[in-house]
Amino acid sequence: MSKTIIKMQNISKIYDNGIVANDNAFIEICEGEIHALAGENGAGKSTLMKILYGLEKPTSGKIFFNDVEVKINSPLTANNLGIGMVHQHFMLVNELSVAENILLGQEITKNLLLDRKSTIKLVNKISKEFGMEINAEEIVENLSIVQKQKVEILKALARDARIIILDEPTAVLTPQETQEFFAQLKLLKKQGYTIIIITHKLNEIKQICDRITIMRNGKYVGMYDVDKISEEEISRKMVGRDVVRKIDKELSSPGKAVLKIENLNKIALNGKPILNNISFECRKSEIVCLCGVEGNGQRELVNIVTGFDKDYNGNVQINDINIIKKNIKQIRDMGETHIPEDRTNFGVDLLSNISENLISTSLDDICKCGFIDKTKVESISKESIKDYQIKCEDSMQKVKMLSGGNMQKVVIARETRKTPAILVANQPTRGVDIGAIEFIHRKIVELRNQGTAILLISSDLSEVFSLADRILVFYSGDIVAEIDDVDNISEEELGLYMLGIKRMNNKVKYE
Ligand SMILES: Nc1ncnc2c1ncn2[C@@H]1O[C@H](COP(=O)(O)OP(=O)(O)OP(=O)(O)O)[C@@H](O)[C@H]1O
Ligand SMILES: [Mg+2]
Secondary structure, eight states: OOOEEEEEEEEEEEOTTSOEEEEEEEEEEETTOEEEEEESTTSSHHHHHHHHTTSSOOSEEEEEETTEEEOOOSHHHHHHTTEEEEOSSOOOOTTSBHHHHHTTTSOOEETTEEOHHHHHHHHHHHHHHTTOOOOTTSBGGGSOHHHHHHHHHHHHHHTTOSEEEEESTTTTOOHHHHHHHHHHHHHHHHTTOEEEEEOSOHHHHHHHOSEEEEEETTEEEEEEEGGGSOHHHHHHHHHSSOOOSSOOOOOOOOOSEEEEEEEEEEEOTTSOEEEEEEEEEEETTEEEEEEOOTTSSHHHHHHHHTTSOOOOEEEEEETTEEOTTOOHHHHHHTTEEEEOSOIIIIIOOTTSBHHHHHHTTOHHHHEETTEEOHHHHHHHHHHHHHHTTOOSSOTTSBGGGSOHHHHHHHHHHHHHSSOOSEEEEESTTTTOOHHHHHHHHHHHHHHHHTTOEEEEEOSOHHHHHHHOSEEEEEETTEEEEEESOGGGOOHHHHHHHHTTSOOOSOOOOOO
């Protein structure tokens, strides 16, 4: 193994509210390796990497760079050391071009004005050099997710980063896109770059990483050569028990249609069709999975079904009642619950505490003669925190202070507590650790068995295969394939439908 480039020793981080996010953590990175950082939700991975990138200050501990102790007080210091970070949620300016985004903050100017020509030339040169070809003049808004990812990495590379930290980079990619992305990472590795990747996906760790550091409860568990540790061992070390990866479920026996969509059309403001005469049903005791690359109409469909968007043509019914005139609350009262994709903006109120978030949609239940029944609130909170293993101090903790995965657990606990008529679950396990995925999958199947109709939107194919009774593939606002026999389709074939390369001709039409 080559020489150690970074060593973080005895790193502790206690946030202002007293939460210990890192407790004597340790990580050692060798030059030129791809190093995975894994651990349960709330284990302290993002915190450790934010400390390395100068976004958070450690309470105690030392960082060594090429065996010399360094203080990294800001991302600028990190940049100067050659450290770059790509956050899970892209930080690009949608309205600007690729080139402008890549050189943001270090623009090339001529007479105080942006020198467009030189900027584009430089970006083209950088992207060629790294084998990440991209149209430098394209506006970022028009890019696919994988292209945006490229821009983020090029942004780091343009700042001369030699060590690149990636916080859950593949959460939103299709299998093909993930492979393309990995090919780029391998190329960077070949050129001597060092990569640290945070991920919950064990197969990815096996595929491209050299070593893995596992954290638990803010502490260092161990560092292993990836080819000497199995996926099962990794998950055991992360969670402290065996994890069931694909849960058993009986064949579904669907009942009547709970959600019925007929001839649904939606046109974007720019006149482009987003949903093209979509028709399908989701029945009682059935998990229907909408699968597709992001941006192919799934999001718009969810917005319509959950009452956020009324600007469409067609018929959308829940239990035979048209929802066009129903607002979000009325739709919830009809028995629909919703796990939104964007949990921080729509799933939780960040400034409220866990209890308030858990009960916010069931006030009718917990009010007695106009007063909130505190005992009931407490018991709901305790039960949810225990069942979903929400890592927190207590139920009074503000949701803003939770790790990404734990915020998601609060939403899921709230939306699945009672048996809804229909659950719209949009990327329900994105960013959630393997132990919690097992729990959430069991919960979804349990709800299905109790009669809930489940509309699952997921870009995680192992989730799709684990849960779906039926798959509908979305491409460019169309349903291009309907798969009833989920056990007999390969990931590769599904990927071809998702990319619009293949299409089923005999799509089922509903009466
Ligand atoms: N700004 C903050 N203020 C207070 N506590 C925080 C803050 N950010 C994170 N925490 C807490 O620190 C702990 C570690 O969080 P961190 O985000 O590092 O976890 P993680 O391993 O990245 O988890 P995930 O897989 O869910 O992203 C959690 O208990 C979290 O609640
Ligand atoms: Mg994190």
